[in-house]
Amino acid sequence: MSLSDFIPFVPEIFLAAAGLGILLAGITLGKKGVRTLIGSGVAALIVTAVLVWVFGRPQGGPQVILGGMLVLDNLAVFFKLIMIAASIIALIMSAGFLERSPYGGGEYTSLVLFATVGMMVMASGANLASLYVGLELMALSVYILVGYFKLEVKSNEAAVKYFVLGALSSGILVYGISLVYGTLGTLDLRGIHQALAGMAKLNWAAGLGIVLVGFGMLFKVAIVPFHVWTPDAYEGAPTPVTAFISVGPKAAAFAMFLRIFLGAFEPNIAAWRTVMWVAAAATMIFANTAALTQNNVKRMLAYSSIAHAGYALMGIVAGTAMGLWSVMLYMLIYTFMNLGAFGFVILLESRGYAGETIQDYAGLAKRHPAAAAGMLVFMLGLAGIPPTAGFMGKLYVFAAAVQAGYVGLTVIAVVMSAVSLFYYFRIVVQMYLHDGEEDEPAELIRDRWVEAMIFVCVAATLFIGVYPGPMVGWARAGISALGLG
């Protein structure tokens, strides 16, 4: 291996170095430099995106680099750019929030950057070991971010719960990986694929390994019954962190999920797909039902994000090329909608820390028509109503499931989408149909940057909803990666 082998890895190296630099700068700047630090974090992410585009793209077909640890393909580029975009938007949304809090910006920004590095490795890992390292880098950074507001009890509680359950799931995952390695003799995804394809009958140890890796992955993307950490973590975390962890890490976990299951474990699809079917159905049914009764908006959005993982899982159940790229597209669309929705929640947090109930939204449409219209778009999008992007995302996932013969699962999904309208529309009902003049109404804070990001998310949600062609084409370019095309 020579130094030039590291060239495709330059974006990650740069981002990690930038994270370290910002960490050091944060110590000297202290509380005053929040905007500078976040600004430099955003700049570093933008540079990283450019570097990904320049160095990180595959020349020709998929390219294995660094001794088989990472692979450069369109799937990786697609997910890396989604994650970088999510990190940029989340960081910008955090600026005002952090300034109003007693905490500094250095560690915060650098943790977001480290998490992004981890996610980028997860998106391009070609080996279970590198995937796992990426996952842990992301996860550890995120645990700290969730507990970043160290004087808040809720933030601490959320971090501890998230950490304990996350560590447990990592343990399960590693155990599964060890069984796979023990029976198949390799950690390389292609090697595993070949070994499994060559086996006439799956032996029980390898089977158990696949099951445990599956459980670990379901944990990370928060699928029922491995979802219990999500509502607490989402509710307790500072809202910009919630916005971040609900999209970036989720997209990264799905990228890893796709690589492992539609890549390495694809020969045994018949064995694990039924489990995924049941998990997807249970997730959609349970999460959407549970969301109905939530009064805390962040908790409700947490259950909503669990439900969305369930929809996306349908693409993996389908197991086809279309299933693969529909999940990619879904993650892209979901990222914008969810970030936008949380951006609105950030604006509403004028009355202290994370105390926003649904009733706080009463009459907002009258007092803040533009922002309320934005939230309406996100609620419609998350519910999957045309002409928003959320509809397109669901459409492709559902079409993939129908094409693969899973009409029953699709029926469950559409029925639960109809149920989901009910809770998304509780917010809309409050905003538009109630006056909110009975009791002390909540006010939105003015934060130009958050507003700008919400606008970006609205534009993306509507644009992809009306004209999905280019995004679909881009996602489809990723399918060659796993040899499903």
Next chain:
Amino acid sequence: MQIPHLLTIVTIGPAVAAGVLGLIPGRYERLHRWLALLASVVLFVVSLFLWTGFNPDVAGFQLVDGPIAWIPQLGINYTLGMDGISLLLVLLTTLLIPVVILASWTSISERVKGFHISLLLLTTGMIGAFLALDLFLFYVFWELMLIPMYFIIGIWGGARRIYAAVKFFIYTMVGSVFMLVAILYLGFFHHQLTGVWSFAYADFLKTAPQLAMGSSILHSPQLLVFLAFALAFAIKVPMFPFHTWLPDAHVEAPTGGSIILAGVLLKLGTYGFLRFNRALFPAAWEACVPLILILAVIGILYGAWVAMVQPDMKKLVAYSSVSHLGFVMLGLAAGTIASTQGAVLQMVNHGLSTGALFLLVGVIYERRHTRLIADYGGIAKVVPIYTGLFLLVTLSSIGLPGLNGFVGEFLILAGSWEKYPAVVVLGALGIIFGAVYMLWMVQRVFWSPFAHEENRDLKDINLREVLAVLPLLVFIVWIGVHPTTFLSPMEAAVRLLLAR
């Protein structure tokens, strides 16, 4: 004169107008009203070019716009087209929009901007759904109608508006999600048969009838897909027993919302039955005709009986809709050329008559803030012009010869007679009941002894309100006197549809 992309202009025009209104600050309320009125009148005038550009001898779709690739990966195109059936329904829509704006001129006094934006977006959804020739596009327009109507009921409605809006929303949504799966399934089936993805109506006409009909429901995809479509449309019509959202929605909706709901939205249900269920799934349709007939007759009689005992005028008119739409379904299910033409005409008739009834009930509600029949009585002397108009519309609604309702009901019953005489006899009972509850209401409101002093100073209908109702009256009489104007353009289309 031929305008290029006329269908697109008529469809997207209202949404563009809504966008323009969106840019104007909400405090200029008069400006919003006038601009919306202007836009809707222009829309109506432009839509008349549909009429002049339409060739009644051609059965297929005309003035076709597209196909323009929209989502090429799934073969989804933007295609609009019009035949004689959609022509009439689009014209009904464009006629009703200015009426709605005029009717809401003073009754909508809050968030004027939002109301007109909602109404114009709704218009795009309705016209688009009538014209879409790609099932996916149809679904998008279908869903597009949902949110504006939800807001119109929920924001500008009466005391229980939130309940009514949510109920409307849930019912409609439950219906449409199954339709989405069915549409996807049809696309998938087409892909399986031909190897090409497509959601075009023309392609589905070829492949959808090939869906298997098995021995039981669960083993017959055609029946399942048929039922998925039928549920969406049956809720929209609404057919008994899916009608329970309708009285709530109507009673709580503002006058303008009721007019548009009864006038156009319900027609999308019956239109969908004809355009999709009837044409795409002939075998399943054949199997379900008895069921549809039974539900139609129940709807006719049940709607009439419930209407009879309503103390609230608006609720009475709402239940009369259930009864009238039962006739339309009867005509469609009987499936002869005369009964189907009658059914399509009756869709238009119901839009005109019931729209006018809701408008007139709204007029008096605005003055007295009550719709209870018992709060009126003997007001014919106080408001003579209003009384005359109300009576005329009532007579049109109950099917007096010489007015529109008679033609439609007569065609439906006469056309169904050869196939289902027993059903016709029962349905004809519905006409009698209809006359009873409508005339009884008119008698109690206008001619019974003068009971309430508050009604002494009731102001008669004003010029704006007359202008609002006048276009409807013109067509009520026109259809009654010379129905051929409206029957001949759709004849070729109906024949083609039934020949499948």
